[in-house]
Amino acid sequence: MMLSKGLKRKREEEEVEEEKEALAVDTWWLDPGHPAVAQAPPAVASSSLFDLSVLKLHHSLRQSEPDLRHLVLVVNTLRRIQASMAPTAALPPVPSPPAAPGVADSLLASSDAALSASMASLLEDLSHIEGLSQAPQPLADEGPPGRPIGGAPPSLGTLDLLGPATSCLLDDGLEGLFEDIDTSMYDSELWAPDSEGLKPVPEDGSGKAEAPELDEAELDYLMDVLVGTQALERPSGPGR
């Protein structure tokens, strides 16, 4: 147990160090000697994959105009990983490595409470950061809802921010033109870190929460939460 936890922490430290850079090909999980190696990534790999996917999501969102396909694929993959990391077993079967089924199972069992709690807070944090609507959104239809909480999946809300302003005059006239403009983009610090002074213009009245500033400290905190080295405290959210 201790050994596997230590192993896990070590990998995630590596990933935290490299952050958003293109990671060198990290082949630890391809090491045939590693007990967790299998055709499908086992539960141990999932948390690293989760971190990686979250990083990719953030990186994608930081683009001035995100590649929608890339974003959607990362989000869907993140959902899969989240679903598989949930403590309940009613999930799309992730085939356990035949060599070490015990390792995967014991990890799942032991990381139950800690993992789900950290997941819960992470998702809350992410939903604040992404400026989601406060109303909890149902999880997407496909895949069993494995997460114990009903909070809005962090990634889903980000897509709403992508409802872009359209300069297309073919849409429904002038009103449609203004209706479609989603100026919350300018408020979200992910897009323009310097635009702290902008007030949001509610374009369709859905009343999205404004995104608090996401600076390096926040990101570091996020990573700490993921790594689990920090107590599960909410940030003194500067939400407006």
Add this chain to the structure above:
Amino acid sequence: MVLQPSERHYRDWSHRRLGPWCSPTGSPAPLSCETGCGEGSWILVCRLLVPTQVSLLSMEEDIDTRKINNSFLRDHSYATEADIISTVEFNHTGELLATGDKGGRVVIFQREQESKNQVHRRGEYNVYSTFQSHEPEFDYLKSLEIEEKINKIRWLPQQNAAYFLLSTNDKTVKLWKVSERDKRPEGYNLKDEEGRLRDPATITTLRVPVLRPMDLMVEATPRRVFANAHTYHINSISVNSDYETYMSADDLRINLWNFEITNQSFNIVDIKPANMEELTEVITAAEFHPHHCNTFVYSSSKGTIRLCDMRASALCDRHTKFFEEPEDPSNRSFFSEIISSISDVKFSHSGRYIMTRDYLTVKVWDLNMESRPIETYQVHDYLRSKLCSLYENDCIFDKFECVWNGSDSVIMTGSYNNFFRMFDRNTKRDVTLEASRENSKPRAILKPRKVCVGGKRRKDEISVDSLDFSKKILHTAWHPSENIIAVAATNNLYIFQDKVN
């Protein structure tokens, strides 16, 4: 950098092939060499032949003397980011080959005409025209820069002396007219020879201007600009078989245009959800049926293909046919969806089949069977165990294209390490070739490559871990009727062909 004809590095070597080539399973080719080399012995002396095209494509033809023609049309030393080729397309006769690049430039090559003196030069392509199709733009409303990279080029069938093509970046489609001018009028009354206006008071006689021959000039003019119709990034354009309309597809919508009308288009597919939070799928490619002007297909990031009939309704949100292969449970992983995402869809020339490319395979579907493809070809299955790493470095999101040959008997697609693959649908044989300066001498036979997946690596094999994932062949094109292929490797365009002497 504007590519001038003199700048092109066009080399023409000739090498002779000595020795037969024999596929592992096929019968040896007739010997034509002096040294009697057996399989696996390659001696480059003068003229080299291409075994792959020989064995795959023209079984019945005499393969003793065939030529390969490597044209290195862009020199590596000029390489900049803007030179990266982003699309390649032959026109309907194969006489012209257009490339678009990241810098918004279009370069058109024309096939060398056959001449008595230089018979062997026929089949080589020279620069015909170069023009700047798209410039970087700035969307002030969104504070976003719009890339000038050419995503797709599609030719219109030729209807008069001029050539027409569509080129598109992320947001705007343009119709270009490429025409030749070899005469100019001389003898104006109101202008002098340098073009300066003459004082009308000095004109005492009138003359009729005459047309005099001049050096051939190829000019490209933008005839139509189809703008402001796409909120998301355009990934495909397709000319309809009626030659009057075409479609443009972005991540969430497909629009139908009439060539004559630029200020409006019809939206025929819209998969944008009312609530963007529910978005789970995007459109990745779309194409019109080659013969039925009412039919088109579009593929999705979830590995599905929808065939739509525009006669059914104005908005084709409900498909006529839905093609999807059930997931193989033994291959299931976190990356299943990503690798199932279709990056390209192409109708066969016959219109009976569609071919799709996902990350690891190429699939051929019969339009009459929606449940599964009729053929599946593994492009680089050795990457299946590397998906984690490929996800990490984003290579798993690379979008490879695929093409049919003129007779729909062979399909081709690209891979990494500058490899590209050909699959013969009839013989079920396949080959891996490499498009790189270091490994292929001009007019050399392309040596089949092999990737070693494990165990002992044979000589000339490349191990999976040695593959260069930055060298990817995303764009290829096949001449409509001949065995000539164009392969884009970063900023290099390779043209390979086989020819009987």
